[in-house]
Amino acid sequence: MKKTIKNLDDLQGKRVFLRLDLNVPLDENGNVTDDTRIAAAMPTIKYLLIKGARIIICSHLGRPKGERKESMSLLPVAKALINYLPLTKIKFSYDCIGEKVEKMTHELKNGEILMLENIRFYKEEEKNDIVFARRLARLADIYVTDAFGASHRHHASVEGVARLLPNAMGFLMGKEVNTLLKITEDAQKPFVAVLGGSKVADKIYVVMNLLKKADAILIGGGMAYTFLKAKGVEIGQSLVEEDKLDLAREILREAEKYNKQIFLPIDHKCAPNFATNVKPQLTSGQDIPKHLIGMDIGPKTVKLYSKIISKARTVIWNGPMGVFEFDAFSDGTNKIAKAIGACHGTTIVGGGDSIASIKNLKLHNKITHISTGGGASLQLLQGDLLPGVEVIENI
Ligand code: AMP
Numbered sequence: 339m340k341k342t343i344k345n346l347d348d349l350q351g352k353r354v355f356l357r358l359d360l361n362v363p364l365d366e367n368g369n370v371t372d373d374t375r376i377a378a379a380m381p382t383i384k385y386l387l388i389k390g391a392r393i394i395i396c397s398h399l400g401r402p403k404g405e406r407k408e409s410m411s412l413l414p415v416a417k418a419l420i421n422y423l424p425l426t427k428i429k430f431s432y433d434c435i436g437e438k439v440e441k442m443t444h445e446l447k448n449g450e451i452l453m454l455e456n457i458r459f460y461k462e463e464e465k466n467d468i469v470f471a472r473r474l475a476r477l478a479d480i481y482v483t484d485a486f487g488a489s490h491r492h493h494a495s496v497e498g499v500a501r502l503l504p505n506a507m508g509f510l511m512g513k514e515v516n517t518l519l520k521i522t523e524d525a526q527k528p529f530v531a532v533l534g535g536s537k538v539a540d541k542i543y544v545v546m547n548l549l550k551k552a553d554a555i556l557i558g559g560g561m562a563y564t565f566l567k568a569k570g571v572e573i574g575q576s577l578v579e580e581d582k583l584d585l586a587r588e589i590l591r592e593a594e595k596y597n598k599q600i601f602l603p604i605d606h607k608c609a610p611n612f613a614t615n616v617k618p619q620l621t622s623g624q625d626i627p628k629h630l631i632g633m634d635i636g637p638k639t640v641k642l643y644s645k646i647i648s649k650a651r652t653v654i655w656n657g658p659m660g661v662f663e664f665d666a667f668s669d670g671t672n673k674i675a676k677a678i679g680a681c682h683g684t685t686i687v688g689g690g691d692s693i694a695s696i697k698n699l700k701l702h703n704k705i706t707h708i709s710t711g712g713g714a715s716l717q718l719l720q721g722d723l724l725p726g727v728e729v730i731e732n733i
Pocket of ligand 1: 561577657689
């Protein structure tokens with residue numbers, strides 16, 4: 339068992355380096371347009387404040403690639419944080435390392451917050467540079483992480499600095515890790531995994547690992563066509579990853595060997611070109627005419643997948659069932675979201691697109707766990723260790 343902040347004895351007056359994932363969307367005026375990630379960090383922040391800690395918040399925002407970019411500054415996020423904590427003094431440092439910021443951490447009083455500028459403004463962050471990590475460690479007495487969304491990265495603020503200080507997970511990270519590990523270790527059966535999205539390469543190893551654990555894997559979205567082609571089905575002009583065909587064939591063979599079921603779409607909504615204003619054409623079966631692109635799962639597939647989901651006691655879902663950004667092809671994703679919302683078992687949803695559709699349909703209260711880290715949760719489901727979790731001390 340990994341340590342959580344509940345296992346830390348005396349936080350009074352301690353400087354806590356709190357690594358968060360505040361990678362929130364900003365509009366052109368720098369306003370935060372979705373503050374889900376700020377809200378998700380609040381239980382840990384409030385707990386640390388009540389315990390009298392001095393909090394130094396560190397996060398990344400976007401991909402500035404080691405350069406200072408005003409459009410990716412965390413200053414607007416610090417301002418948004420004030421709405422959540424109107425009575426707390428929140429300071430901002432334009433530097434993440436150096437004498438000036440070190441001095442600011444020593445001047446912090448109990449129950450105050452210092453927010454650091456975007457950590458990815460420093461090239462050393464993504465290189466997990468040890469000197470940089472040491473300079474970050476000088477800012478604090480304890481390291482706490484709630485940055486589940488970044489925990490699969492070997493970065494200085496995720497892994498390097500955590501090694502140098504007594505450490506623990508925050509509430510969000512603890513919930514993410516425990517829920518996902520429980521799923522991979524002893525999920526209630528029938529255990530159904532629903533995977534979609536465009537890139538087979540991202541999820542093929544997840545399919546492979548889940549074959550050992552899940553009873554059924556339902557595949558939709560662009561990634562389905564590589565599997566269909568691997569089976570010899572005509573997929574027309576649909577998305578395909580030719581270099582993954584052999585692996586897809588191997589996975590389908592393995593599934594048969596272990597008596598596990600991989601379901602692929604049995605009908606499709608298609609279009610002659612990849613555009614919004616096209617009238618969907620429905621196929622009657624699994625084959626797609628040579629001139630068409632598969633854009634969404636069809637109604638027969640929706641019915642079949644929904645029935646399997648309704649009987650499941652555990653469901654995990656990651657990735658849309660079609661090009662859901664286009665209204666004409668959003669039906670499959672929305673109907674699968676509804677089926678998962680109606681399922682009485684444990685339901686876990688990860689990945690930006692799947693979460694967006696759950697939120698649009700106002701189903702988030704019907705889901706057991708919405709994972710804040712798409713990539714990290716997939717890596718955990720794939721059976722890989724996460725550097726940001728591994729580095730946390732055991733109880
Ligand atoms: P990913 O980033 O791999 O999770 O994929 C998400 C993207 O997959 C979304 O932007 C969808 O529009 C896209 N997608 C889903 N189904 C299809 C499809 N049949 N063809 C092309 N793109 C798709």
